[in-house]
Amino acid sequence: xxxxxxxxxxxxxxxxxxxxxxxxxxxxxxxxxxxxxxxxxxxxxxxxxxxxxxxxxxxxxxxxxxxxxxxxxxxxxxxxxxxxxxxxxxxxxxxxxxxxxxxxxxxxxxxxxxxxxxxxxxxxxxxxxxxxxxxxxxxxxxxxxxxxxxxxxxxxxxxxxxxxxxxxxxxxxxxxxxxxxxxxxxxxxxxxxxxxxxxxxxxxxxxxxxxxxxxxxxxxxxxxxxxxxxxxxxxxxxxxxxxxxxxxxxxxxxxxxxxxxxxxxxxxxxxxxxxxxxxxxxxxxxxxxxxxxxxxxxxxxxxxxx
Amino acid sequence: xxxxxxxxxxxxxxxxxxxxxxxxxxxxxxxxxxxxxxxxxxxxxxxxxxxxxxxxxxxxxxxxxxxxxxxxxxxxxxxxxxxxxxxxxxxxxxxxxxxxxxxxxxxxxxxxxxxxxxxxxxxxxxxxxxxxxxxxxxxxxxxxxxxxxxxxxxxxxxxxxxxxxxxxxxxxxxxxxxxxxxxxxxxxxxxxxxxxxxxxxxxxxxxxxxxxxxxxxxxxxxxxxxxxxxxxxxxxxxxxxxxxxxxxxxxxxxxxxxxxxxxxxxxxxxxxxxxxxxxxxxxxxxxxxxxxxxxxxxxxxxxxxxxxxxxxxxxxxxxxxxxxxxxxxxxxxxxxxxxxxxxxxxxxxxxxxxx
Numbered sequence: 001x002x003x004x005x006x007x008x009x010x011x012x013x014x015x016x017x018x019x020x021x022x023x024x025x026x027x028x029x030x031x032x033x034x035x036x037x038x039x040x041x042x043x044x045x046x047x048x049x050x051x052x053x054x055x056x057x058x059x060x061x062x063x064x065x066x067x068x069x070x071x072x073x074x075x076x077x078x079x080x081x082x083x084x085x086x087x088x089x090x091x092x093x094x095x096x097x098x099x100x101x102x103x104x105x106x107x108x109x110x111x112x113x114x115x116x117x118x119x120x121x122x123x124x125x126x127x128x129x130x131x132x133x134x135x136x137x138x139x140x141x142x143x144x145x146x147x148x149x150x151x152x153x154x155x156x157x158x159x160x161x162x163x164x165x166x167x168x169x170x171x172x173x174x175x176x177x178x179x180x181x182x183x184x185x186x187x188x189x190x191x192x193x194x195x196x197x198x199x200x201x202x203x204x205x206x207x208x209x210x211x212x213x214x215x216x217x218x219x220x221x222x223x224x225x226x227x228x229x230x231x232x233x234x235x236x237x238x239x240x241x242x243x244x245x246x247x248x249x250x251x252x253x254x255x256x257x258x259x260x261x262x263x264x265x266x267x268x269x270x271x272x273x274x275x276x277x278x279x280x281x282x283x284x285x286x287x288x289x290x291x292x293x294x295x296x297x298x299x300x301x302x303x304x305x306x
Numbered sequence: 307x308x309x310x311x312x313x314x315x316x317x318x319x320x321x322x323x324x325x326x327x328x329x330x331x332x333x334x335x336x337x338x339x340x341x342x343x344x345x346x347x348x349x350x351x352x353x354x355x356x357x358x359x360x361x362x363x364x365x366x367x368x369x370x371x372x373x374x375x376x377x378x379x380x381x382x383x384x385x386x387x388x389x390x391x392x393x394x395x396x397x398x399x400x401x402x403x404x405x406x407x408x409x410x411x412x413x414x415x416x417x418x419x420x421x422x423x424x425x426x427x428x429x430x431x432x433x434x435x436x437x438x439x440x441x442x443x444x445x446x447x448x449x450x451x452x453x454x455x456x457x458x459x460x461x462x463x464x465x466x467x468x469x470x471x472x473x474x475x476x477x478x479x480x481x482x483x484x485x486x487x488x489x490x491x492x493x494x495x496x497x498x499x500x501x502x503x504x505x506x507x508x509x510x511x512x513x514x515x516x517x518x519x520x521x522x523x524x525x526x527x528x529x530x531x532x533x534x535x536x537x538x539x540x541x542x543x544x545x546x547x548x549x550x551x552x553x554x555x556x557x558x559x560x561x562x563x564x565x566x567x568x569x570x571x572x573x574x575x576x577x578x579x580x581x582x583x584x585x586x587x588x589x590x591x592x593x594x595x596x597x598x599x600x601x602x603x604x605x606x607x608x609x610x611x612x613x614x615x616x617x618x619x620x621x622x623x624x625x626x627x628x629x630x631x632x633x634x635x636x637x638x639x640x641x642x643x644x645x646x647x648x649x650x651x652x653x654x655x656x657x658x659x660x661x
Binding site for chain 2: 003006007010013014107108111209210211212213214216220221254255257259262265268
């Protein structure tokens with residue numbers, strides 16, 4: 001029983017950063033902006049979070065700093081693509097490159113320093129209940145944030161008027177503009193929200209997952225998050241499913257290897273990607289629904305006529 | 307906007323080349339790393355070697371490096387660029403740079419090239435390597451003494467000879483202490499992904515291993531060991547700060563002395579392409595201070611270290627291959643060629659080697 005609980009806990013830890021970053025990007029893309037800089041914002045969050053935690057000794061300040069670092073960094077993207085109407089793909093890619101380089105520079109003095117770890121939730125008496133206690137009441141705080149965030153984004157996008165407005169901007173910014181909706185303002189806020197989420201995901205990496213700072217420590221997780229959004233056809237609960245399928249297959253294949261099943265490890269390592277894509281494509285096989293969910297003006301620059 | 311541009315420009319500059327050319331009469335020595343120098347592992351240790359060159363040879367040399375150079379076709383450009391930027395001696399520090407260096411070395415016959423861990427040489431291309439397997443034998447012995455369950459978890463990157471050699475040496479060391487010692491192996495197919503390494507460590511511990519060994523670069527696995535109050539070994543750098551109660555020792559690389567001697571040779575004009583394989587006795591492979599273990603285990607480890615420094619090879623027969631067929635006869639020592647091309651497991655490993 002213990003091993004099953006451990007496996008589930010490991011899966012949750014692996015899935016959490018993917019889920020948070022993907023949920024943030026989902027909101028950004030729903031507003032019609034394609035930000036390929038998730039990896040860059042994530043790593044800025046990781047270095048910001050580690051640095052603040054290390055310098056102040058408080059992982060909570062670290063987590064806050066991670067969110068702020070991601071948000072500030074995404075502001076750069078927002079100014080470029082929204083105010084200056086640059087190409088979103090190119091700007092997003094350069095944001096990733098800039099983030100990877102800049103974080104390395106900022107983090108030079110943090111290399112080889114043990115950081116601080118965000119403690120797991122520990123409710124006396126409850127967290128120590130076998131199985132349920134540890135799974136539901138004994139995980140790291142960011143795990144709970146990620147679940148709450150997914151629920152909140154679902155509610156916001158599909159149950160509130162502001163969410164509807166945001167989606168309408170993503171579908172047709174010109175129509176939304178003609179209706180008097182402040183397209184650019186909405187998009188600014190979405191991009192910054194996406195940045196804050198990516199930053200939080202990065203903070204999870206350097207404060208919970210592997211409490212340390214090393215260059216490139218996000219190791220491509222931002223890209224996986226981006227892919228999850230597309231394969232989940234811009235639906236929050238599918239992003240959640242995708243992140244957890246990815247995490248589960250990834251951890252499952254590690255256990256399969258340790259168990260000694262005779263399947264080439266290269267194939268096993270590629271399984272999480274394959275499984276996630278297959279499952280999400282199957283879920284979204286209804287073409288009409290997928291079309292409906294795709295933000296129609298995704299990636300197109302918008303310059304309001306006066 | 308202007309500020310932003312400047313920021314962008316400075317970052318790209320910093321990213322691409324840390325030190326730039328200035329004086330012409332200095333010898334320019336250059337390095338190419340596959341990882342970031344901030345990995346606190348393999349590339350970090352090579353860069354420490356570069357810094358030692360700067361410190362010891364002072365203003366006779368200037369150095370430059372390229373980091374994060376991916377192995378494969380992209381590496382050509384990195385080496386070519388350094389050669390064009392007047393680097394006189396260039397060290398390529400990763401196995402995957404081999405073909406790129408061979409190609410570029412032919413193009414620039416006046417530049418001295420050195421390649422770590424490979425096996426192809428040329429008129430102006432030497433190779434150097436470290437016998438990490440020597441240290442891994444010692445790790446194996448310690449693991450067998452310290453593990454209560456007789457089971458170690460081993461996290462590995464890619465099935466190249468270097469790695470296979472390490473696993474074999476580890477198990478030979480372990481079985482010299484406990485003939486029934488077992489090892490569980492997990493391939494993460496990456497040299498550097500802290501998250502994956504942590505996950506692999508958790509999986510191995512969950513399956514009953516109580517000691518962790520890694521041939522990947524980050525401190526993540528040791529941190530997991532620390533959290534679970536179990537033990538493990540560091541890799542490349544001394545990682546004791548990350549796992550003060552978990553690290554038994556760490557297998558560290560010391561490239562400084564070698565780099566200094568080679569750059570000095572280049573300065574003196576005596577440089578020739580070489581083929582060296584340095585070990586514990588040369589000080590290129592070091593074991594970090596033995597910690598968190600009883601004195602008798604420590605004494606055993608030190609004795610083995612001394613024996614290896616004295617010239618004894620962990621791959622000394624009798625050794626059988628995984629399927630039980632004989633490989634080394636009693637007293638026979640494996641030759642370097644076989645080791646450098648090693649693509650089989652020795653007896654006692656349950657894993658199937660990916661091909």
